[in-house]
Amino acid sequence: MIAVENLTKRYGDQRAVDDVSFTCEPGTVTGFLGPNGAGKSTTLRMICGLTPPSAGSATVCGRPYRQLGNPGRHVGVLLDASAQHAGRTGRETLALAALTMGLDTGRVPERLARVGLDATAGKRRVRAYSLGMRQRLGLAYAMLGDPAVLILDEPANGLDPEGIYWMRGLLREFADRGGTVLLSSHLLREVEAVADRLVVIGKGRILTQGDKNELLSAAGTVVRPTDPAAFDAVLRTMGLTGTRSADGTVLVPAEPEAIARAAAGAGVVLLELRPAGAGGLEEMFLRLTGGAELEEATR
Numbered sequence: 550m551i552a553v554e555n556l557t558k559r560y561g562d563q564r565a566v567d568d569v570s571f572t573c574e575p576g577t578v579t580g581f582l583g584p585n586g587a588g589k590s591t592t593l594r595m596i597c598g599l600t601p602p603s604a605g606s607a608t609v610c611g612r613p614y615r616q617l618g619n620p621g622r623h624v625g626v627l628l629d630a631s632a633q634h635a636g637r638t639g640r641e642t643l644a645l646a647a648l649t650m651g652l653d654t655g656r657v658p659e660r661l662a663r664v665g666l667d668a669t670a671g672k673r674r675v676r677a678y679s680l681g682m683r684q685r686l687g688l689a690y691a692m693l694g695d696p697a698v699l700i701l702d703e704p705a706n707g708l709d710p711e712g713i714y715w716m717r718g719l720l721r722e723f724a725d726r727g728g729t730v731l732l733s734s735h736l737l738r739e740v741e742a743v744a745d746r747l748v749v750i751g752k753g754r755i756l757t758q759g760d761k762n763e764l765l766s767a768a769g770t771v772v773r774p775t776d777p778a779a780f781d782a783v784l785r786t787m788g789l790t791g792t793r794s795a796d797g798t799v800l801v802p803a804e805p806e807a808i809a810r811a812a813a814g815a816g817v818v819l820l821e822l823r824p825a826g827a828g829g830l831e832e833m834f835l836r837l838t839g840g841a842e843l844e845e846a847t848r
């Protein structure tokens with residue numbers, strides 16, 4: 550439903566997006582992850598025909614976005630929650646969008662309620678909305694035309710934990726009914742719970758992408774050896790390097806069984822041996838996207 554092929558955007562000498570390719574399939578949520586400035590928004594803007602690419606192409610529902618007739622009926626887009634006219638009420642915002650798309654404005658109150666905005670909130674002007682309320686209105690706007698595809702840039706910004714939980718449920722349900730979701734975030738934890746696939750970008754380039762569970766299982770094994778020096782020697786014989794944590798565990802890029810066998814063969818006792826899972830994925834994300842300056846991403 551979304552196909553991005555070798556997309557590149559240059560600003561002067563800088564490559565904001567550099568040869569990015571990925572696809573998004575029906576029934577899936579794709580998390581587009583990367584630190585601030587990685588090129589996520591620029592990529593999404595190119596997909597939506599708002600920024601012309603320097604090279605490459607993107608299609609949604611088989612066509613370049615700009616060639617879609619009545620695009621809101623095919624693709625729901627939320628790129629900037631604060632882009633709505635501040636002087637209009639929430640209800641007016643959706644009613645105008647409905648008219649533009651040739652839809653009955655009668656659906657507006659129910660659509661507002663669906664995103665947690667009651668009648669009172671619907672009558673307030675957008676300038677009085679919190680960022681979280683704007684995100685909710687933006688989601689209602691994106692979903693108004695019952696599109697098959699949703700493209701959302703950092704939709705969790707401004708939502709409280711309960712709001713983030715709610716949004717995950719909404720997007721999961723949308724995908725489970727056959728919809729296609731592409732959502733960006735700079736926080737792995739925000740998308741990990743809802744995404745089926747992950748595309749990780751850093752400095753404009755794709756660093757890794759794939760099925761979330763496969764990435765999780767490839768995230769390595771956490772090992773707690775009784776004798777760290779002897780265990781290092783075991784890793785050397787395996788041609789591996791571990792990453793030691795302050796808690797005495799070592800993250801090893803290998804399957805638990807291979808590590809257990811090698812350690813047993815060398816007579817090294819292990820107190821803990823488990824798939825790194827989400828923690829390992831987080832380590833991988835931080836390592837791939839540049840480490841220390843990204844402490845924020847683990848919050």
Ligand SMILES: Nc1ncnc2c1ncn2[C@@H]1O[C@H](COP(=O)(O)OP(=O)(O)OP(=O)(O)O)[C@@H](O)[C@H]1O
Binds near residue numbers: 560584585586589
């Ligand atoms: N119109 C522009 N002119 C010049 N440089 C730009 C422009 N838009 C984006 N950039 C640069 O391109 C790079 C990627 O920016 P982009 O906004 O796509 O990143 P991002 O991953 O979405 O980050 P953020 O979460 O901070 O928005 C940044 O270095 C940014 O400064």
